[in-house]
Amino acid sequence: MRFRIATATAVLAMGALVSTACSSGTVSGTSSTTAGANGCVSGPVKVGIIPKLGTDPYMVTVKNAAEAAAAASGNSDVIYTSPSDASGAAQIPFVNQLISQGVNAIMISGSDVNSTSAALKKAQDAGIKVVSFDSDVASGSRGFFVNQADTSLIGAQMLTAMGDMIDHEGDFAVLSSTQTAVNQNAWIDTIRATLSSDPRYAKMNLVTVAYGEEKADVNSQKALELVRAYPDLKGIIVPAGIGLPAAAEALSKNGYLGKVKLSGLAPVSLVKQYIATGNVQDVWWNVPDLGTLAYHTAVQYAKCQIEPKDGAKYSVPGLGEFTVGADGQVLLGPPTIVTPQNTDSFPF
Template sequence: MKTRGTRFAAVTAVALVASMSLAACGNKDEESPAAGDGGSESSATTVTFLPKNLGNPYFETSDAGGEKAVGEFDGTYDEVGPDAAAPDAQVPFIDTAAQQGINALVISANDPTALCDSINAARDAGTKVVTFDSDTSPDCRDLFINQATAEGIAKVQVDLITEQIGDSGEIAILSAAANATNQNAWIKLMEEQLEADHPDVKLVDTVYGDDDDQTSFDKTAALLSDHPNLKGIISPTTVGVAAAARYLSSSEFKGKVALTGLGTPNQMRDYVKDGTVTSFALWNPADLGYLAAYAAKALADGDITGEEGDSFEAGDLGSYEVGADGAVLLGDPFVYDADNIDDFDF
């Protein structure tokens, strides 16, 4: 059995989820259980994944992990979502899932509060709601699957950039959307850690690429134009860090301006090998989706309620316990570099 301590060992290729239609959840068999009925051994648990946006490689990987888990417990899987990661773009998909009687909805939230009315209506209708990657307010979901602690995610990125620039000089942050819950929590902690432990490093700007490749690419160019003494960039978003690396790799700044953040090995491999990027961090997004799916099943089946101290089995990942505020922790961030990046394929 794969344990949490070895989840970052080399993984086999994860089949990416094909881009789905923007239509809401697929047709359900008339004999599928109504939402919230607890399910049974003879009834498939219906689980719908709602990422921040479709076509995002990070969510393609995490949702593929969710699909694998749902297949293991013989449930019914679906993925729906908007094209763009806007605050209220996920609302109609939540409403439709509730109307269709989905047992469980797994959401990476674009906003901590904008979704709450729809989520609470879905919960009132019997749909269990699990957030993952990016949380809502705790009172409008049943569980949050946390990829790593906010402190750990912030610290690993600060440690990497300060090491790469010699702990001195100007840096900037290229984030996702300005109201993304997880991004803002990490940025706040990074600011605090820089101030407390790295007095010679100055954060001169924070910009937002909206998890769009071209916007992030353009924001990288603007950062380097606006701050000619910039020595490093942190991009705590897989879309942003890959777009920034793409810009740097063919510019005069390659090898002069350091870049780190949160990325996937397949996105960043070429940039690590050509010297654009030294190292970056992430968890295994496939494991994150996998864990979220098993948590959704445990809630839908009535095995747990989301209370602190509840425990459930998550397939190959083993046993997990619900912590404070209904949060379940996947594990610690992992650093990828030239020595290990070829050991991973996602």
Template sequence: MKLSRNAAGGTLSRSRKVLVIAAASTAALLALTGCAGSGSSGGSASKHISIAFVPKQLNNPYTDVELGGGKDAAKATGDTYSVVGPNTASASSQVSYINTLTQKHTNVIAIAANDPNAVCSALNQAKAGGAKIITFDSDTDKNCRSLFINQVNAKDVALIELKQMAEQINNEGEIAILSATANATNQNSWIQYMKQELASNPTYSKIKLVTTVYGNDDDTTSFQVAQGLLQSYPNLKGIISPTTVGIAATARYLSTSSYKGKVILTGLGLPNQMRQYVKDGTVKEFALWDPAKIGQATVYAAKALVAGTITGKSGDTFKAGSLGTLKVGADNTVIVGGPTAFDSSNIDKYNF
């Protein structure tokens, strides 16, 4: 019987040891799980997110470069990247895509708005469902989003385009603007600054802006509008086209017309699209920035918003890969960089 009690006691002792070890292991596991959970709920920067880009329209060469930058950044961060959007750039054409993304519980919707207000109701519903909203390239009303990723300071864009035009027409003569859509916030902002500068700068007192027309960011429409513009204004000395689609279409028309070398063209263009027109003398110079950086900045801003390391207020900063640290400025806007002038001396250095 003594032997039996000792055996029983030994068995009980071993059982207690197993229970103690199991309890300790469970406690450790719970502690680790608790740490991981608190990091996730607090917005861990390493948390993978889903980000969907909604451009003004699909199959736009400029937009393709922007989206390529976003895709590369999402690949580097391990996040889920997608693109949805309309084939034509109309005011309300993006709404149905926003609604679908809301239903899918996409973490971040990044949109280049065709109209500053037409998409706001859909975006506010997405926000109510938990999505973060970022605008890029073309803004909405600031109450509809958390952050705007802007390529450059709007006034700087206006001034470089106007300066390039003025120098080539010797600060005198009739000019016109061929823009994208009538409701595009980025183009309208640049045009407004150009008008202000024309009205206030004595250097430009002999330059007359005769009209602003729209090609709807469509190649064929822009080509036809440029043709009609020159027929309607026979004394036109120059055209400013602050849209990559518009400037390329206008250059194509000018290059084979009697206006080549007589009507000055400048604006915002992609080096790869404009190279042939610079080399054949149709265009002397134009401007732009690297659109891929906009897509890249948008992805890193999205991660920071979801992580909670920024809220979009002025003074917030976030790391954006090779772009370094970017800062949120006034009106919850991030400026990625400044404009670059392209001409025959440097255009072959760029490939986008």
């Protein structure tokens, strides 16, 4: 008997759901905002942010910058969502949430390229402007991609930093992440090419490439092995966020840091104390600036002040003028070499 009642209720509920929808016609996102007929917002802009992971300190830094920018410009409506799983599929409910909440613009760092694209297209159909930052999504499902750094320059900058520290003379090694890491291998290729073509580096010699396997303990151990295996080693380039702090700590503890210099790529906050010694330089970018740029791009896009067209120019308060590149890409700038002099301007 219970079974029949429950079944009947279920069937009724289902019927009710379907019939509600019949009367409403199509299923689209509700836009409860001040967007005009052309989808352009005139008043305050409601921006939703979807990070890869809600608790990722990098993403929280972006969020804080976006909120500060919103407060400064009088638009304080920023919704920061918090996926707990760094997969693209886990971001879909958050896209749907922001569509339901009627935001005007979505800032997303894609956990993968495709997973959110159908949901983001629904957002675009509902008049929401989509801007990706940090990590791009499929280009058809967003307008702009705010890229934090020209990755092709990272390799060159790490070599520049190393050259400056060892006076462009002597042996150095590379301690990379894994043998198959795409970005790292591209940077190492750049380093090799620059060494052989640029006369400034004629006296510098890359002795070996070791791999830290994205693990702190392996990186520490490999860094010490390199120093002991090559007594004349002047420096190590560590192009990996886990590797650079681990190598710096290992060399520092064992008294090698100074005799051997380090350059590489890692969040400044993880290597700040070693940069201060003058024996480590880091290639990084300003993460709060990324948040500010992505936020203002989203707001101006929602107000129809800018379009993702190649060559278009727009200015962002406090950061200056930016030019839209091919495929809606906007570059924050070249990656910066962080030294004891400028370390304080990098809060992350």
